[in-house]
Structures are given as structure tokens and as C-alpha cells.
Amino acid sequence: MQEERLYSVRMRAAKGGPHEQGGKHISGGEMLSTYENMRQAVNHLLDKALTHSKGNPDFVQIQFDAIDEPIKQIDPLLIRKNEVESVEAGQALVRELLEQAGIKREVIDKAYKQLAEHSDMRGAILVDVHSGERIDDRREKGVRVSRMDWWNANFEQWANHFNEPSYSRVKEALVLATKVSAHPATIAELCWSDDPEYITGYVASKALGYQRISHLKEYGDEQGCRLFFVDGSNDMDDYIFFLEKQPVFIHWDEV
Template structure:
């Protein structure tokens, strides 16, 4: 991929109405693409939107624009899979891992009590000092954007770690890597709104990307994405990084990340 001229390609799809008019969110996606690969990138996101377990979209939007900012190369977070037998066990492990990242126990419990109230399409930001939501985006949340992982490099990483080249893992790990690369991010807690996918994760710089095989029940369309942040610096600069800073995840030849 020619990194001197890349395009940010973004997709969103919903049912009945657009997201702004209260439509049900079906799918979203992000890619960085060269000009010559734009058709393939658009088709990839189209297929994702049209073949999603949340339903068939009535509203679909895809856009691309050239990336004018310098692109930052970031090594992927180390990955570990934690097998659990119940959702309760998975959520207890998630709480334990969040505490291990440095999020205070009372803030974790306060965030969990508020999860049913959020129902947002993007991520919410929670201050680890107060437990309050601070992004100010109501039902929209923050959408992390302008990020990708070249297929060849991702496949090389997957082979070296003996993990399947799963597009879902790639997409989630790219996002978590970008989010946790910023100094204000203490941890991320996430599980999908896909009713057929119950695996989620906790991620941070100090524990890596910790997959948990059960964080919700099959058939549940409620997802969760929380970024626990330390607001000692400008939160607007942080949100600008999440939404605008282009990132390419890349396994460096001479500095491999360990997978436990």
C-alpha cells in the first residue's frame, strides 16, 4: 500500500431510518485504502453491511476522503484469550482486568450500573477520577476512525502467533491498539452488539488485548464500548486523536509483540 496517498473509507448502515432519525444501527466499518484499492475497499464494507446478523439495512452510507495528516505506525497490542464458561464468570473477569489496568473499583462499579442507560452507537468516555461520562455526545458517542492494518502484515502476524486470520479479530484489535496507544487511555471495555457474537475484551497498554469468550448471552443485541480515561489533559485533543489521527497497525520485523 502506498502510504503517501491513502484514503479513509467509512461505512454505516441502519434499519428503517438513518441513525440521526432514530434508525436501528446495523453495521459500521473503517478502512484505509490506496486509490487503486478503493473499489475493493468499498465492496468489502458493502458486503459487511448487507450480511449482518442484526438485520438488513434500509439506510446505507459510505464515504471516502484523502488522508492529509502524517500516518502513525503502531505495533499491535499483545493478545491473550481467556476461556470462560458463563457470562457471569466473564464479567467478573472483566472487572478484575479493569482493576488491574488501574481503574478504581468504585469507578468500575459505577460504570457498570450506567451501562443499561447508554445505548449509544459509538464509544463513551468515562473519567476514572469521577466515574462520570465526559464525551458529551449523548446517543451518538465517539466513533474511532482512520485506522487499518494491511492484510499481508496482519496475516504474517496471525501466522507468527498461531491465530486464525479472523476479520473480526483484526478490526477489533486495530481499534483497541489505536485507542490504547494514547496516553490518556487507561483501559477499554467492549462487547459487540452483534447478537451472534458473545466474545468481548478488556484492553490497555499494560495488559494488552484480553479476549473474554463470554461477555453477554446469545441473541442479545446490546453492545458496550467504554474508554476509561484520565482527564489530566485536554479531552478535546484526545477525542480529536480518536476521530482524526490516521493509524496503521504494523508488526515490526525486529520488534515482535509477544502473545501469551
């Protein structure tokens, strides 16, 4: 896709030491960058780490590595907005949408139990749609989706066309949801932020698109959620490799 060599740039921030030594997760971020724009990418992620509403980190790690694999280009999911007046209404809509995606009610219930048991996850929990059981082995680390981006110019064209705010938060969420939904093993994704000042979340799948829900937790709540409902009959090593290692660019073409 690009003639110039690209790099995967990643940031993680914690308070109380590194994550693996028990530090509290503060923030994380992913970008793709050319070498020429590396300073700008690093500064953007550093600013994100140092200004998060969860607090000031005392551990920040930013690293980058060259991408040698072919980069997959994917169209963004269609976005749909759902305004609700309460957490209860938002969570009821979540369950309705997940059932529309073909997930049984008892599986959804089991997934929420998994979420309650792992309240300080840094990545995603993989839940098998047949059993409702967690099928990754990452414990509190979870599965972190990486190596993905959307060039700002194209994102802003998309935002203008659909009358969406061109906020980095919107872009980052849609990029991740689009990559996750692109794999055939993904049935649906459920996410809301661990940012105590951000209460919006989403359900996403190829069929549903990106369903933004305005109210999925109470203001001030630091517990986030990232659940991937997965067809566990697929090769999970291949699936996790795609999420973590396959380079992906989101690109929108106006029809």
C-alpha cells in the first residue's frame, strides 16, 4: 500500500510501576508512522499518556518497530448512533444488539461474569460464542490489538462526509473495531472505556456495523470493558496473531 517504510508505534502507561509488576494501567495507544513522522507520533502518544483522567503515570513505555509484512487495507465499519438516557437503557441495548449478532442470552450472561472477574484488564477478553467461556490465556493482560491506523487526511474526509467529529478518540475506536470485525472468527465486540470521564461505548460486528451507545457506565467509573465474542472452532493462535501482528490501514472511499 505504501512505498515508504512504516513503523508500528506503541505506548503503555501505568502508575505504581510497570504493569507486570502490579502497576495500575493508565493509558495505551497505537499508531503507524513513517520514520520522518516518528517524532510527531511519539509526542502524540506521550501527550496521551501524561494527560489521562485516570491520573499521572510513573511508568511510560513507548516503542516502535519496522513493519516488513504486507499491509491489509480495510473499509471502515458503518457507524450508527444510539442515544440512551441511562446505563440501564444502554446495557439493555447492548444485549439486544449482541442477540441480533447471533449470540445466545446465556453466553452474554457468562461473558459479563468473566468481565466482573477480571476488572483490571489491559486488553480484550476472548469469549467463545458456543460456551461463553474465556478462551485466551492472557490473564490480566488480555489480548491487545495492534499495528493499525487511519491516515488523518482520509479520516477527516470520512468525518466531514458523515458529519462526525474528527476526534482522535473516534478514530482510534473505529480503527480497532474495524480491524477486529474484519477477521471471520469475530462474531461481535463490546467495548466501553476505562476513562472515568467517558461513558460512551459500542457494540460492533460486520453485520451490525459500529453501534455507538451514548451511556454504558456511570460518570467516574474507572472500569472498562473489551469483550470479543469469537467462534472458538477457528484457530485461536491464527486469530490472536491477526489481532496483534497483522498490519492494517483503514481507508474510506467516497461512493
